[in-house]
Amino acid sequence: MRVLGIETSCDETGVALFDTGRGLVADALYSQIAMHAEYGGVVPELASRDHTRRLLPLIQQVLDAAGLARSKLDAIAYTAGPGLVGALMVGASTAHGMARALGIPVLGVHHMEGHLLAPMLEDAPPDFPFVALLVSGGHTQLVEVRGLGRYRLLGESVDDAAGEAFDKAAKMLGLDYPGGPQVAKLAEAGDPGRLRFPRPMTDRPGLDFSFSGLKTHTLTAIRHLEQAGSLDNQARADVARAFEEAVVDTLVIKCRRALDATDLKRLVVAGGVSANVRLRERLERECAKRDARAFYPRGRFCTDNGAMIAYLGAQRLLAGEHDETGIMKAVPRWPMDTLREP
Ligand code: KG4
Numbered sequence: 298m299r300v301l302g303i304e305t306s307c308d309e310t311g312v313a314l315f316d317t318g319r320g321l322v323a324d325a326l327y328s329q330i331a332m333h334a335e336y337g338g339v340v341p342e343l344a345s346r347d348h349t350r351r352l353l354p355l356i357q358q359v360l361d362a363a364g365l366a367r368s369k370l371d372a373i374a375y376t377a378g379p380g381l382v383g384a385l386m387v388g389a390s391t392a393h394g395m396a397r398a399l400g401i402p403v404l405g406v407h408h409m410e411g412h413l414l415a416p417m418l419e420d421a422p423p424d425f426p427f428v429a430l431l432v433s434g435g436h437t438q439l440v441e442v443r444g445l446g447r448y449r450l451l452g453e454s455v456d457d458a459a460g461e462a463f464d465k466a467a468k469m470l471g472l473d474y475p476g477g478p479q480v481a482k483l484a485e486a487g488d489p490g491r492l493r494f495p496r497p498m499t500d501r502p503g504l505d506f507s508f509s510g511l512k513t514h515t516l517t518a519i520r521h522l523e524q525a526g527s528l529d530n531q532a533r534a535d536v537a538r539a540f541e542e543a544v545v546d547t548l549v550i551k552c553r554r555a556l557d558a559t560d561l562k563r564l565v566v567a568g569g570v571s572a573n574v575r576l577r578e579r580l581e582r583e584c585a586k587r588d589a590r591a592f593y594p595r596g597r598f599c600t601d602n603g604a605m606i607a608y609l610g611a612q613r614l615l616a617g618e619h620d621e622t623g624i625m626k627a628v629p630r631w632p633m634d635t636l637r638e639p
């Protein structure tokens with residue numbers, strides 16, 4: 298089955314072709330980051346308009362790369378949520394329009410379930426069951442995964458997502474959007490011993506996260522340095538380092554607890570923040586200690602992409618799921634624990 302995947306939930310237009318016999322055949326991405334950077338964050342209306350501009354040429358690009366005529370597609374999957382409603386509508390309406398014209402099934406899928414299964418596109422994918430740490434700009438969740446659609450939420454952020462915290466810390470440090478990679482880069486020059494930030498919610502049991510206090514702590518630290526007249530480049534790097542260490546440490550502590558609580562030996566880490574090198578190094582060490590293994594998507598499939606949507610769509614379409622004819626789905630808020638086995 299050849300499935301076209303379409304991702305337009307936020308600021309990346311992603312398209313891919315997944316063949317259930319051959320695997321991932323082609324994929325393409327257009328990132329709107331440069332356009333939104335000017336405003337310090339995603340501007341929803343600009344995002345929708347740009348998806349409208351980019352999506353059809355990107356679909357053609359993927360079909361050309363695959364050497365496949367549109368008429369040879371067997372099904373289409375698109376991100377139905379969660380995300381920005383206008384942006385989601387672009388993908389949903391394009392997918393439904395094409396599916397109607399071609400007379401093939403179409404299915405709206407869950408963006409975070411896509412991230413969760415992105416490591417399945419790698420050469421040595423994890424077997425079920427596993428613990429998944431989903432860390433993106435909008436979500437921070439620990440999930441016990443027993444199979445496709447068999448998810449148990451173990452814990453989640455009660456306020457900001459980890460990626461959101463990175464983005465806000467970046468802004469405070471005068472860095473561009475999206476902040477995660479920039480904070481990580483600045484942190485490399487930081488002195489790990491100079492400042493120590495709190496590890497929120499790690500002093501009591503449980504698997505929930507909170508990152509808004511850390512944000513306030515970061516702002517206070519920057520103000521103090523500023524007032525003392527010592528906010529130079531080194532001090533900014535020290536703040537970035539202390540911030541990154543605090544987020545990474547917090548995520549690692551909770552992953553350890555989740556592996557203990559479930560008695561599982563496989564950890565999947567996905568979503569934009571899973572690109573963070575320090576997080577990966579720390580999780581590798583943690584897994585090695587307990588004879589466990591960590592799995593990640595390749596770099597470009599950590600952040601938003603069409604490949605994960607094509608893959609997830611293919612699994613659910615194969616199981617017989619599809620949207621009703623003409624019923625587009627665009628669900629801005631869509632809790633993952635409502636997902637079911639196909
Ligand atoms: O999954 P994603 O592309 O979009 C959402 O679904 O949210 O994640 C984007 C988030 C942003 O907050 C970005 O700052 C963060 O992932 N991010 C990183 C890194 N690369 C991206 N955070 C920390 N370190 C990185 N290397």
Ligand code: ZN
Binds near residue numbers: 408412434568569
């Ligand atoms: Zn995402």
